[in-house]
Amino acid sequence: MEFSFDINQLFPERVSILDQTIVAGPKSALRPDLQAHIATVIDELGRASAKAQQLPAAITSASKLQSQRHQLYLLKDGESNGGRGVVVGFLKVGYKKLFLLDRQGEHVEAEPLCVLDFYIAENMQRHGYGLELFDFMLQHKNLEPVLMAYDRPSPKFLSFLAKHYCLTPSVPQANNFVVYEGFFLNRSAAQLRKVPLKKPDGEIKPYSLMTREVVRQEERARPWPFAPPHSPQRSGSSQCSHSLSVESSPSRTPPQAAPASSPGSNRDQRPQSPLIERCRIRRTR
Numbered sequence: 001m002e003f004s005f006d007i008n009q010l011f012p013e014r015v016s017i018l019d020q021t022i023v024a025g026p027k028s029a030l031r032p033d034l035q036a037h038i039a040t041v042i043d044e045l046g047r048a049s050a051k052a053q054q055l056p057a058a059i060t061s062a063s064k065l066q067s068q069r070h071q072l073y074l075l076k077d078g079e080s081n082g083g084r085g086v087v088v089g090f091l092k093v094g095y096k097k098l099f100l101l102d103r104q105g106e107h108v109e110a111e112p113l114c115v116l117d118f119y120i121a122e123n124m125q126r127h128g129y130g131l132e133l134f135d136f137m138l139q140h141k142n143l144e145p146v147l148m149a150y151d152r153p154s155p156k157f158l159s160f161l162a163k164h165y166c167l168t169p170s171v172p173q174a175n176n177f178v179v180y181e182g183f184f185l186n187r188s189a190a191q192l193r194k195v196p197l198k199k200p201d202g203e204i205k206p207y208s209l210m211t212r213e214v215v216r217q218e219e220r221a222r223p224w225p226f227a228p229p230h231s232p233q234r235s236g237s238s239q240c241s242h243s244l245s246v247e248s249s250p251s252r253t254p255p256q257a258a259p260a261s262s263p264g265s266n267r268d269q270r271p272q273s274p275l276i277e278r279c280r281i282r283r284t285r
């Protein structure tokens, strides 16, 4: 994604981490014109991501980033565009309090790090940039992808997670978040709290207020673009290394969680766990 201004001046590092303060890198006072350029980049990325996901409104913008406690990882290619650099994409994460269903269907309260938005420029997709950005975030957070929750992942993203991190199948949820089997296995009791059932199932509100819901209310837009009634629903059970074939940008169909199968092993929680290593080996091959 090209801009009329110098991307390298705004973002000195290949991956920059932006938060509420918006400023990349050391929290020094930045010239107002540069601040404005950073805001333009974030707004542009947010719009492009929403378009790619067929969302009614952007869920990422400079003003939203300033008002929410999220972190945005921005990847650039500093050499392109005559040395001025181009923006390759971004990944936005944040903690959310969620009510989830474990494999036994019991309600569990957790506050995992969630992937909220993820976008690589159209002409740069499927070149490994998404993986580079995602791996950077995992290293930065010292986290394994199975311990994260995914806010309504698109078919491309589900395929990405299955291919690179062997994340499949997911544990069925009543809300828009997707979690995988190891999520419940690899957490200490302190991080997961069983929620007592006081009301009949039908009355339980299983999820917290989500960014996407807020956007929907803000924009008073049409309901989420669920797939037309006759569209085939995604199974969500893609095999590791077998990606889904999505030719064009996906319609934002709610992910259909696959039925839980055999429980995952109790894995090391570091990014270099055997599972990820296996995926990496497959990737390299």
Ligand code: ACO
Residues within 6 Å of the ligand: 049, 052, 053, 115, 116, 117, 118, 119, 120, 121, 124, 125, 126, 127, 128, 129, 130, 131, 132, 150, 151, 152, 153, 154, 155, 156, 157, 159, 160, 161, 163, 243, 244, 245, 246, 247, 248, 250
């Ligand atoms: N169709 C199917 N799978 C795809 C596609 C596609 N068009 N594009 C990427 N993938 C998946 C595949 O598993 C692919 O492996 P393959 O080429 O062997 O089939 C793998 O991703 C490629 O890995 P990377 O090159 O590292 O991924 P990329 O740089 O393309 O980034 C991303 C992945 C972010 C999903 C990108 O494709 C994208 O921006 N898509 C459009 C926006 C989107 O759907 N974002 C996710 C929103 S959901 C959320 O944020 C919670």
